[in-house]
Amino acid sequence: MTYTHLTTEELVMIEAYFHQNVPILKIATYVGRSRQTIYNVVIFLRKGYTALDYFKQYKENKKRCGRHSISLPHDQQEYIQMKVSQGWTPDVIIGRAERPIACSVRTLYRQFRKGIFDQATLPMKGKRKPNGHKEKRGKQAFKRNISERLNDYPHFKEEFGHLEGDTIVGVHHKSAVITLVERLSKAIITLKPNGRKAQDIEAAVNNWLRFIPKNLFKSITFDCGKEFSNWKTISNQNDMAIYFADPGTPSQRALNEHSNGLLRKDGLPKEMDFNQVDQSFVSGVASIRNKIPRKSLQYQTPLEVFLTYINEWELSNLI
Template sequence: MKEGHTALEYYQQYKENKTCCGRRKLVLPLEQEEYIKEKVAQGWTPDVIVGRKEMPISCSMRTLYRRFKEKVFDESTLPMKGKRKPNGHQERRGKQAFKRNIAERETDYPIFKKEFGPIFKKEFGPIEGDTIVGVHHKSAVTTLVERLSKIIITLKPDGRKAIDIENAMNQWFGSIPRHLFKSITFDCGKEFSNWKALSNLHDIAIYFANPGTPSQRALNENSNGLLRKDGLPKEMDFNQVDQSFVSSVANKRNNIPRKSLDYQTPLEVFLSYVDESILSSLI
C-alpha cells in the first residue's frame, strides 16, 4: 500500500468510520419518558400519546411502538390486542319471542338516512345496550354506549332477570332529560324482555339486533371487552360491588382519548352535546 498500511488495517479503519455514518439512535428526554410511562399506565396507547399532542414527543407513533418492542419501555403495560376467546357458555334461558328488529328503523323513521346518517353514526342520540355477566353467570352489569361520542354508561341492577334490568333502566331514565337519546339497540338477551314497558314509559324507540350478528352493535361489544380489562372481569361477582364502582370503571375508559374521535376523550365529545350540569346523573 502507498502509506505502508496493510489491507486489514484499511478494512478496520473502514469499519470504524462506518460506525459514524447513518442515523444516530434516538434517545428520548427523561421528561418525555416519564410522561409516556404515566399515560400508558392510564390506558393510553402510543398512538394516542403522540396524536393527542399534550406533550411534544420527539418521535413518530411507529418509532414509539418500536421502543416498546426493543424493551426501552415495558411492553406488558400496553393494552392487550387480539380477539377475546369465547368461554364456551351456552345460554339456556330461552329467546325472546316478540321484539322489534333493527331493520324496522327505516320504516319507523321516514327520513332515517338524513336524520341518522348513512351508517347511523353521524347523529348524537342512538345508543347500544347489552349486559356483561359475572362469575357463574349469577350477576350482571348493564352497559350502554352512545354511538357518536362513544361514551360508556354502566348500570348496576339488583339481579340478572328482566325485572331487575327494567328497574335499573327506569331509575336511570328518570334521572336524565326526556328525549335526550333517540333509540336503543339491544342484543337478543331475554333480560330485555320488558322492553315495551321501557319504550312506552320513556318514549324511546327500542330495537334488537339480529341473532348471531354482534357486528350490528359492534361499538357496544368492543366497549364490553374494554370494561372487562379495566375492572369488570368474568371472574368477578357483580353482586359484591355497587353502582359507584361500576361507574368508576366506565369513567376511566371515558377519559382515555381515542383516535376515532380525533384524539378527544369520549367525555369531551359527549359534553359538547349535553350540559355539564346533568353529567352526574348520566354516567
C-alpha cells in the same frame, strides 16, 4: 440498480488474482465489479492483510450502519409512563399533543414492543372466535330488528342520542353490569342491576331513565340476550325505540363490544363478583375511560364531546 456487497467467494477470488499480480482492470472484468471496488480491496491487501481480515472489518463497519435507536429524554419518558398508567395509547399520546414527544407514533409503538413502556395497555389483538363460527344463542322472538332502525331514523349516524347496550357478566355467571355507549360521543354509561335476570335489567334501566330529560336518548340497540326480553316495557314506559342486532353479529354493535373489552381491562374483569360492588364503583370505571382521548374523536375525550350536547347539571345523573 441495487448495490450488493462483496461476497466471501468474491473476496477470495480477488485475493488470489492479487497474489498472481493480475491488473486491477482485469480483476474487475473477471469478477464483474467496478474498478473502484476492486481497488479498495487491493489497497487493503497491499498493507499485508487477508481477505478474511477485510471481511471482518466489513462486518464491524456494517454494525454502525443504519439509523440509531431513538432514546427519549427522561421527562418525556415519565410523561408517557404517566399517561400509560391512565390508559392512554401511543397514538393518543402523540395525537392529543398536550406536550411534544420527540418521535413518531410508529416509533413509540416499537418502544412499547421492546418493553420500554407497559405493553399491557395496548389494544387487544386477535379474534375471539374463529372464521365460520355460527352463533346458536339469542334467538328470541318478537323483537324489533336492527334493519328497522335506519327507516325510523334516516339520520341515525349523525344524530346524538342513540345508544348501544349489552351486559358484561361476572364470575360464575351470577352477576352482571349493564353497559350503554352513546354512538356519537362514544361515552360509556354503566349501570349496576340487582341481578342479571330480565326483571333486574328492566328495573335498572327504567330507574336510570327516570332521572334524565325525556327523549334525550332516542333509541337503544341491544344484543339478543334473554336478559333484555322485557324490552317492550322499557320502550313503552320511556318512549324510546329499542332494536336488536342479528344473532352472532357483534359487528352490528361494534362500539359497545369494543367498550366492553376496555371496561374489562380497566376494572371489571370476568373473575370479579359484581354483586360485591356498587353503582359508584362501576360508574368510576366508566369515568376513567370517558376521560381518555380518542383518535376517532379528533383526540377529544368522550366526556368533552358529550358535554357539547348537554350541560354539566344533566351530566351528574347520566354518567
